[in-house]
Amino acid sequence: MGIYVYVTRRLFLSLIVLCGVSILTFLLTRVVPSRPEILWVGPRATAEQIAKAREILGLDKPLYQQYLMYIGAFVRGDWGISIRTKQPVLRDIGSRLPASLELILVSMFLAVLFGLPLGILSAAKAGTVLDHLGRLVSVAGVALPAFWLGMILQLVFAKELKLLPLAERVDTITLLLNPLKHITGFYLIDSLLSGNFVVFIDALKHLVLPAVTLSTYPLGLTVRMARATLLEVLGEDYIRTARAYGLREAKVLGKYALKNALGPVITVLALTFAYSLAATFLVESVFAWPGLGRYASEAIMVVDYPAIMGITMLVAFTYVALNLVVDVMLAVLDPRIRLE
Amino acid sequence: MSRAFLLALFGIVAFGLWGLGAQPNVAVYVYNSEVMIFWDPSDTYSNEIIAMNNMYEQLIRYDPLTDSFQPVLAESYEKSADGLTWTFYLRKGVKFHTGNELTAEAVKFSIERTIERGMGASYIWAPVEEIEVVDRYTVRFHLKYPAPLDLIASGAYAAFVFDPEYSDHEWFAAGNDSGTGPYTVEAWKPGDYLILKKFDDYWRGWEGKHFDKVIFKVVPEPSTRRLMLEAGTADYTNMLPITEIEALKDNPEVEIVTTPSFQNLLALFNTQKPPLDNVLVRRALAYTIPYQDIIEGVRFGYARQSRGVVPYGLWGYSDRVKQYTYSLEAARFYLAQAGYPEGGFKLLLTHVAGDEDERRVAELWKSTLAELGIELEIRGMPWEAQVELGQAPDPTKRQDIFLFYWWPDYPHPHSFLREMFGTRDEILFNFTYYSNPVFDELIARAEELAGIDRTEAINLYVEAQNILMEEAPGVAIYDLKYARAKRTSLKGYVDNPAYPHVVFWYECWREE
Numbered sequence: 001m002g003i004y005v006y007v008t009r010r011l012f013l014s015l016i017v018l019c020g021v022s023i024l025t026f027l028l029t030r031v032v033p034s035r036p037e038i039l040w041v042g043p044r045a046t047a048e049q050i051a052k053a054r055e056i057l058g059l060d061k062p063l064y065q066q067y068l069m070y071i072g073a074f075v076r077g078d079w080g081i082s083i084r085t086k087q088p089v090l091r092d093i094g095s096r097l098p099a100s101l102e103l104i105l106v107s108m109f110l111a112v113l114f115g116l117p118l119g120i121l122s123a124a125k126a127g128t129v130l131d132h133l134g135r136l137v138s139v140a141g142v143a144l145p146a147f148w149l150g151m152i153l154q155l156v157f158a159k160e161l162k163l164l165p166l167a168e169r170v171d172t173i174t175l176l177l178n179p180l181k182h183i184t185g186f187y188l189i190d191s192l193l194s195g196n197f198v199v200f201i202d203a204l205k206h207l208v209l210p211a212v213t214l215s216t217y218p219l220g221l222t223v224r225m226a227r228a229t230l231l232e233v234l235g236e237d238y239i240r241t242a243r244a245y246g247l248r249e250a251k252v253l254g255k256y257a258l259k260n261a262l263g264p265v266i267t268v269l270a271l272t273f274a275y276s277l278a279a280t281f282l283v284e285s286v287f288a289w290p291g292l293g294r295y296a297s298e299a300i301m302v303v304d305y306p307a308i309m310g311i312t313m314l315v316a317f318t319y320v321a322l323n324l325v326v327d328v329m330l331a332v333l334d335p336r337i338r339l340e
Numbered sequence: 341m342s343r344a345f346l347l348a349l350f351g352i353v354a355f356g357l358w359g360l361g362a363q364p365n366v367a368v369y370v371y372n373s374e375v376m377i378f379w380d381p382s383d384t385y386s387n388e389i390i391a392m393n394n395m396y397e398q399l400i401r402y403d404p405l406t407d408s409f410q411p412v413l414a415e416s417y418e419k420s421a422d423g424l425t426w427t428f429y430l431r432k433g434v435k436f437h438t439g440n441e442l443t444a445e446a447v448k449f450s451i452e453r454t455i456e457r458g459m460g461a462s463y464i465w466a467p468v469e470e471i472e473v474v475d476r477y478t479v480r481f482h483l484k485y486p487a488p489l490d491l492i493a494s495g496a497y498a499a500f501v502f503d504p505e506y507s508d509h510e511w512f513a514a515g516n517d518s519g520t521g522p523y524t525v526e527a528w529k530p531g532d533y534l535i536l537k538k539f540d541d542y543w544r545g546w547e548g549k550h551f552d553k554v555i556f557k558v559v560p561e562p563s564t565r566r567l568m569l570e571a572g573t574a575d576y577t578n579m580l581p582i583t584e585i586e587a588l589k590d591n592p593e594v595e596i597v598t599t600p601s602f603q604n605l606l607a608l609f610n611t612q613k614p615p616l617d618n619v620l621v622r623r624a625l626a627y628t629i630p631y632q633d634i635i636e637g638v639r640f641g642y643a644r645q646s647r648g649v650v651p652y653g654l655w656g657y658s659d660r661v662k663q664y665t666y667s668l669e670a671a672r673f674y675l676a677q678a679g680y681p682e683g684g685f686k687l688l689l690t691h692v693a694g695d696e697d698e699r700r701v702a703e704l705w706k707s708t709l710a711e712l713g714i715e716l717e718i719r720g721m722p723w724e725a726q727v728e729l730g731q732a733p734d735p736t737k738r739q740d741i742f743l744f745y746w747w748p749d750y751p752h753p754h755s756f757l758r759e760m761f762g763t764r765d766e767i768l769f770n771f772t773y774y775s776n777p778v779f780d781e782l783i784a785r786a787e788e789l790a791g792i793d794r795t796e797a798i799n800l801y802v803e804a805q806n807i808l809m810e811e812a813p814g815v816a817i818y819d820l821k822y823a824r825a826k827r828t829s830l831k832g833y834v835d836n837p838a839y840p841h842v843v844f845w846y847e848c849w850r851e852e
Binding site: 048 | 531768
């Protein structure tokens with residue numbers, strides 16, 4: 001099958017998945033007992049105010065009609081108005097996404113930077129103290145609750161040692177003194193582009209604790225996957241042959257084993273990226289990080305359904321897109337994989 | 341030690357110290373939730389009042405501690421003997437942030453727009469018949485019936501005056517303001533922060549110590565707010581869990597400010613559903629609440645037992661109102677009289693899910709009820725769901741006990757009596773489903789008198805509350821005390837319960 005046919009088919013299937021997700025989420029947010037109209041007008045609203053709000057929000061119409069109206073507007077780029085913040089959902093998401101993406105990207109970078117070598121070492125020195133250490137890190141990384149770890153890091157590095165800032169994305173007063181031009185919404189990039197090094201350093205300092213906290217899960221997973229797949233590959237005949245030829249161990253590992261072991265690691269990493277979008281819920285709350293995760297958790301608390309729909313669709317889209325990209329990428333990288 | 345190591349060490353220290361230096365004259369308020377919900381001063385009804393009361397001003401401001409009014413945009417005011425006509429004399433030379441001058445026309449426009457939009461707390465203006473512009477600086481309110489317009493005009497919500505030329509709803513919603521207050525918007529990042537800067541032409545001037553800017557930060561996690569306060573990166577936070585407050589008590593850099601609030605926790609009994617349709621059972625129930633244990637165990641002393649339903653500190657509260665005590669003997673006596681000597685029934689209590697205080701109050705109460713053979717089912721629900729169950733068409737399908745907090749929209753006892761106990765055709769907040777014409781008549785007369793003869797109004801409210809104590813359609817358990825945490829260096833702060841969670845930043849300064 002040609003790659004274009006494959007991609008087209010996958011795109012079509014993705015559309016069905018997204019449709020399913022939208023229907024399911026829409027139903028779920030409506031099945032939960034909630035009164036969005038009360039949230040809209042405030043807790044002390046009169047009966048007339050509530051009736052007016054139902055009309056404005058379209059809640060007086062049958063459910064299927066509400067869904068069709070929603071999805072019709074959604075496709076046109078109108079994701080509705082958040083009942084909680086009273087702002088357009090798309091604008092709300094747009095203003096919070098860069099903060100989350102910056103945090104996730106840095107945490108993924110940390111996960112790969114430390115996870116990959118540790119996994120490789122762990123596999124190469126299987127059974128040694130180093131391996132035990134690697135396995136400990138991987139189990140701890142996956143098992144430690146992020147919000148707990150976040151608070152412990154805050155206590156140690158911010159409160160006791162006073163080395164790093166406690167929370168927030170950047171110190172607001174620093175930002176006031178050194179105004180930042182918003183170009184991409186990523187503070188690190190924007191501050192570098194505009195030569196604002198004070199904000200760059202401040203943003204970097206603020207990133208350390210939340211990024212380390214968020215990186216533990218992908219780090220643990222990377223160590224574990226890298227170790228497992230590498231160990232499997234190292235047991236293959238061609239590796240034994242290479243060793244029999246007397247090749248240096250570093251070459252065997254680096255040139256022959258690693259290449260074949262990386263596929264599954266990349267797949268897992270890509271999926272953890274989408275997972276991190278949801279994992280930021282708690283980390284962002286602990287670190288007062290003004291991102292999408294916190295927006296989502298606040299929306300869920302009050303059943304702000306347009307916001308919940310918007311975020312769910314975004315996360316679903318990210319999952320679907322990343323899956324597709326990874327599959328295609330692996331097929332391109334590894335000729336043995338057939339697109340079916 | 342290698343040079344590289346020393347260099348790295350230096351790097352780490354430099355990294356840690358970078359950015360520390362002289363701090364500008366900026367105050368930081370860390371708040372648990374999104375600050376700006378409504379930007380339109382006519383619609384305001386939520387968290388935004390903590391910022392809005394620094395951007396906008398009312399005609400007058402109320403000080404419940406002295407039961408007096410401070411002139412703000414109005415220098416003085418007078419009312420007619422029948423309480424139907426109120427005349428406000430405006431301060432001259434007051435500028436809006438837009439540069440325009442405050443006039444009687446602007447006041448008329450602002451209040452009329454708020455009434456017309458009909459959003460939020462706009463109904464507090466219900467008594468107003470007509471607003472008349474007498475001259476450029478005099479505005480007169482004609483009322484349909486006597487009402488305390490001074491209390492209404494000083495409201496924390498819905499009483500702001502703004503520039504008519506800049507009053508487009510969309511313009512407000514984009515993050516703009518057109519008030520007369522000491523501060524105006526500099527920057528707003530939804531979900532993150534709101535920065536206010538001083539308005540140079542503010543009518544009270546900028547002599548003396550004031551902050552140049554105020555930052556409102558959204559920090560949902562209580563432990564993070566506490567740590568920020570300890571670290572000095574925040575000056576003030578309005579609400580922390582009691583456990584965090586207790587932990588902060590011994591820190592000399594942090595001060596806890598305690599004030600009685602106008603907020604109380606009420607248990608409303610379903611008077612239309614057996615067995616609580618029987619007044620004897622309701623009375624028995626009122627005796628089973630372990631008031632002191634709740635105040636000590638749940639609120640760590642940051643509350644006082646309610647007397648009647650009007651909270652302590654608000655006019656209308658009186659020692660002449662009866663108070664229930666915790667007495668299982670009395671409860672047994674009334675239960676036996678009602679025909680339930682061994683208890684033997686089950687009650688459903690609903691409260692807002694996630695409110696730990698409410699849940700723990702219910703748990704404590706459950707254990708005392710169990711001693712009398714009464715089973716209490718505790719159900720935490722989202723507020724909207726709790727309301728929906730309370731409004732179910734069939735009274736027997738509703739809860740037996742509705743546990744929730746109440747606070748007034750403006751400092752008036754009426755809200756506590758009418759909303760929850762007054763006869764209503766449609767259930768809005770009367771989750772007692774109580775109806776008593778004598779009581780209704782009393783509070784209606786009291787409301788009329790409130791604007792003319794405060795003392796007589798209080799007498800009537802006392803009488804009405806004693807009826808409630810007798811018939812027990814519900815009980816107020818405790819009046820909440822606010823415990824605010826602020827840096828000790830922050831001076832000038834006064835907690836005014838009529839403006840909940842508001843810091844009037846113009847009055848504050850930092851003393852190093």
